[in-house]
Amino acid sequence: MKTVTVKHPTGSYPIYLGEDVLSQTGPLLAEFGYSGRCAVLTNEIVGRYYAGPLCDSLSQAGFTPVRIDLPDGEQHKTLDTVAGVYPHLVEAKLDRRSPIIALGGGVLGDTAGYVAASFLRGVPLVQIPTTLLAMVDSSVGGKTGVDLPQGKNLVGAFKQPEMVIVDPNVLQSLPDAEIKAGLAEVVKHGIIDSPELFETLEANSQPNSTPSPISNLPPLTWLLHEAIMVKVRVVQEDPFEQGRRAVLNLGHTFGHAFEQVSHYQIRHGEGVAMGTACAARLAARRGYCDAPTTGRIIALLDRLHMPSQPPDYPAADILAAMTTDKKRQGNTLRFILPRAIGDVDIFKDIPQQDVVAVLA
């Protein structure tokens, strides 16, 4: 088992990473001085596989876990779902020292994290991410929250977990499409701050390889560690998202617009892959990076069987979608663009005609 320590303004927490670490949750939590009641928030799909082993580990370590299933899917990442959980926590007699354990993907982790941030003005939170995206991205950094009808992630709180438990074995049940969605973020992390991660992905993925993404990857524990370290370095530098943390949005200004114009037929991971390729083209066009760097990014996405061409919608519609992105500042569009593999920057005031040219 590897342990990564994440520092934040009011303390630190460990990320425990290793095969079968899920079944160590009980003893690890007991070592932290917790005991008694706790709540396992999960959903029916994830719970079917992993709630049993998790609750066994907790019970054997002296805890009394209560399992609460939340509805699955982004459409349920809402205040209604949050409100539906509180009565169960009261009924189970949880107190301020009773941990909430979030077992699931990013939707579950964001929602359960917000429950933990708000119930009794805050109870301890343990994140057990079960998708690749949640492992390398959403479970680390303390952002929790839910969507409103007006937009994604509009209500939330920073809630640092007590610990994060990353068990690569749980990815065995994850559908290929979800692996690919997470892989888009892994490639993104390589471009942001890990040439080694990017190069290893290049070395492992062969041209014309099988379309099964997972058989094409370096060892999972290594890959997860490298990708998580990128996120850790970024959030440690900017815990409250006031500057540098924006680099995590590489590919997302394009990507969110693609998702939106397609009415979410294009999924987030696909949008990020297309968006990362577009960011690389825009960077080369503006002279921020060289053409071979852009070529490598596009080639890696192709080898991993991820889309690298912008979708076929009018550029005007895509631009309009970009200007409603919540991450814009004032009326200028911000782009995160690569200078090299492992080096990205925030660029403001990119001329629209360059964006249009990249979309063409």
Ligand SMILES: NC(=O)c1ccc[n+]([C@@H]2O[C@H](COP(=O)([O-])OP(=O)(O)OC[C@H]3O[C@@H](n4cnc5c(N)ncnc54)[C@H](O)[C@@H]3O)[C@@H](O)[C@H]2O)c1
């Ligand atoms: N808080 C942050 O910093 C942050 C960062 C990035 C993304 N996010 C959020 O993350 C969410 C996306 O998360 P996601 O991509 O993990 O999607 P998700 O949580 O919807 O999970 C995808 C699907 O896979 C299922 N699943 C999860 N683990 C499984 C497993 N091991 N085996 C089988 N099925 C499994 C889920 O139940 C779901 O049906 C978005 O809401 C996004 O806003 C948050």
Ligand SMILES: [Zn+2]
């Ligand atoms: Zn993303």
